[in-house]
Amino acid sequence: MALFIFITIHWYASLFFQSVFHHRYAAHNLFTMSKFWERVFYLGCFITQGSSYISAYTYGLMHRLHHAHTDKPEDPHSPHNDPNPFLMMWTTRTNYFHLYIGKTDAPEKYKKNLPDWERFDRFAHNYITRILWIGVYVGIYALLATAWWQWLFLPATIIMGSLQGMAVNWWAHKFGYENYRMSNTSKNILPVDFLFWGEAYHNNHHKHPQRPNNASRWFEWDMGFQTMRVLEKLGIIRIKV
Template identity: 45%
Template sequence: MNKFWEKFFYVFTWVAQGSSYLSPRAYAILHRMHHAYSDTPNDPHSPHHTENLFTMMWKTKKIYNEHFTFKVKPEERFSKDVPDWNRFDRFADTMAIRIGWGLVYVLIYVLSISVFELAGTHWWMYFLLPIHFMMGPVHGAIVNWSGHKYGYANFDNNDQSKNSLFLDFLMLGELFQNNHHRLPKRVNFAVKWFEFDPTYPLIKLLHASGIIKMKTIS
């Protein structure tokens, strides 16, 4: 995509993730490391080299912060051509901004449940707020834990990546981890006839509209 759309989606990422915003630059570096070191001790988020889900999340947070703050210089193969807007990242990462998003979520819950009493809403839904506050890390934890522990494998990738078919639709295709690790440049994460990547049609639409340009790889 061109620089305008890169900046647009940088901001759109912030709007979508809100209080749990993750820098596209730092995330891209960790994602490339994950592929290079999949399920080895150097993998930033492997369930097979941490005691439990929470220690995996904490390890990922530590490595993420090292790259977000530029305390660690990544190898060029991990940082080459990644999106980088450090000024915006620093703004989006401020505690005031994160708390502001949290207050927006609380307000939406209060208006939906207590004020307007929308159909289907109940008081116990307030217990979902912590998940909403941390939806970025929660999503990442589900993908990296489940996608490397539960499911089936179409390919032998010399790692523990799996396709968690029943959860995949909820994760918008990201739980086809085994397929993705075998074919990391393939836009459609689904491979078998019974698999469906719900994000792929959206990517094709973005391509058709000229917002992004998919490349054909031989």
């Protein structure tokens, strides 16, 4: 039971930072915050994503390219470019790292106002740090696992950030419902999003990419946006719209 509590906390904490910091702040600049709080969020990403740590700068750049080229060959993470979700995850990883190391360049217009803490990324993003995090996860499983089959969840823990990105991007361009007719295949995964911090409303997001609240209909509830409202009331961020 304790292991599944850890996995649940890890899932939602990691996804919070990917949804609110990487997606809404880095990629879309939907709110502002001080440099101090920006670096607190960087640390939060490192603690929650661990061995699957993602650079906010590179994530933001890649996601902007996704919006510019949705479902086209230039899309860095489209299920229409790969036959299954695991190959799409590998393609996404390759495109991400090519952007991170500068092997693939992007037009300057996509690089504006991206958060950048290069020194911290060099520390958090290297393979030694990732291996150390894997050691931490093995230790947690050794402490909490009560049956051999529970160790089968360890790979998902190790690649948590990448797994979450794949889950949203594959499912939300394959299955779901549409509130808006679009020129792409974006869909809303769940009518009530209790799994993805509001990222399930992908069709809504593609229709209104600069709207902080991904929910559109009365039964839709965007946990990420509601969290942003709390952060704004605490004086940590300021929502732009």
